[in-house]
Amino acid sequence: xxxxxxxxxxxSLYNGVKIPWLGLGTFALKxxxxxxxxxxxxxxxxxxxxIYGNEQIVGEGIRQGIETANISxxxxxxxxxxxxxxxxxxxxxAAYEKSIQKLGVNYLDLYVIxxxxxxxxxxxxxxxxxxxxxxxxxxxxxxxxxxxHIEDIMESCEIKPMVNQIEYHPLLTQxxxxxxxxxxxxxxxxxxxxxxxxxxxxxILQNIAAKYNKSVAQIILRWxxxxxxxxxxxxxxxxxxLSNANIFDFQLKQEDMxxxxxxxxxxxxxxxxxxxxxxxxxxxxxxxxxxxxEEAMERIKMDPIIFYKRVSELEY
Numbered sequence: 001x002x003x004x005x006x007x008x009x010x011x012s013l014y015n016g017v018k019i020p021w022l023g024l025g026t027f028a029l030k031x032x033x034x035x036x037x038x039x040x041x042x043x044x045x046x047x048x049x050x051i052y053g054n055e056q057i058v059g060e061g062i063r064q065g066i067e068t069a070n071i072s073x074x075x076x077x078x079x080x081x082x083x084x085x086x087x088x089x090x091x092x093x094a095a096y097e098k099s100i101q102k103l104g105v106n107y108l109d110l111y112v113i114x115x116x117x118x119x120x121x122x123x124x125x126x127x128x129x130x131x132x133x134x135x136x137x138x139x140x141x142x143x144x145x146x147x148x149h150i151e152d153i154m155e156s157c158e159i160k161p162m163v164n165q166i167e168y169h170p171l172l173t174q175x176x177x178x179x180x181x182x183x184x185x186x187x188x189x190x191x192x193x194x195x196x197x198x199x200x201x202x203x204i205l206q207n208i209a210a211k212y213n214k215s216v217a218q219i220i221l222r223w224x225x226x227x228x229x230x231x232x233x234x235x236x237x238x239x240x241x242l243s244n245a246n247i248f249d250f251q252l253k254q255e256d257m258x259x260x261x262x263x264x265x266x267x268x269x270x271x272x273x274x275x276x277x278x279x280x281x282x283x284x285x286x287x288x289x290x291x292x293x294e295e296a297m298e299r300i301k302m303d304p305i306i307f308y309k310r311v312s313e314l315e316y
Contacts, residue, residue, distance in 0.1 A: 005248045007042040013162045014185040017139045020045040025234030035061025037238045040068045047232045049081035055102035079110035085287045087120040092127035112141045116149040129159045144273045147180050165189040170263040193231040222247045223260050270313045
């Protein structure tokens with residue numbers, strides 16, 4: 001890993017498209033100022049999703065940031081994701097049009113399948129290939145896909161996924177998936193790098209942070225980058241957005257990289273993509289108002305508290 005990286009440094013996807021090593025996540029953001037502030041600070045990668053319900057706000061922040069930073073749209077890397085209820089060939093093409101309209105852009109740099117919905121994701125991928133071949137999107141990818149999902153796509157696809165956005169943090173390193181994607185040239189992107197804040201008071205990480213005179217968040221983000229994984233931390237605070245960017249002036253020693261890696265417990269905070277097919281199918285029907293929430297919970301024998309917790313985890 002090059003120690004002379006900076007906030008606008010990039011890595012190349014296998015198709016040659018350059019993607020920044022650090023991005024801004026936008027889950028639950030309710031106003032445009034964090035996006036504007038991030039771009040002004042120097043961020044050039046913005047990640048959103050249709051399910052976040054804020055693509056229009058993100059678009060406003062992008063326009064404000066472009067004006068404030070005096071840059072062009074071409075200098076940004078804008079990504080969005082296709083939600084469960086929009087999967088399928090025609091549905092995905094329509095969802096893409098809605099997303100770029102809400103964002104106020106003419107194209108996306110990256111368009112991703114948010115979750116692998118059984119019997120849907122292959123047709124959804126075919127739609128992404130169409131958009132890519134039409135040069136409506138510069139790169140296409142997947143999110144929360146495990147090895148068997150990727151192999152299933154690769155059996156019939158014309159274009160291999162360029163990225164896989166997954167839950168990746170010190171307590172969930174997904175070693176086999178990491179190795180598979182690395183060998184296939186599929187760039188990993190880290191969602192929830194801080195484990196929704198649960199890692200910030202980890203004593204081992206705090207000790208490492210003190211050693212480098214950095215915050216735990218900065219240590220985690222640097223660990224991601226040195227593992228060749230792109231983190232996209234979400235924050236609405238200008239101070240934290242700035243702090244998260246200050247990870248390019250130091251390098252973790254190998255002993256500390258290994259110590260962080262040893263924290264792995266295969267512990268997820270989100271749903272397991274390998275065991276979510278039934279839930280995803282029921283969720284899909286519920287969101288399309290084909291069944292009620294009560295019918296959904298009865299079908300999968302799930303308590304309301306757990307059901308709505310799973311929904312909130314899924315929509316992250």
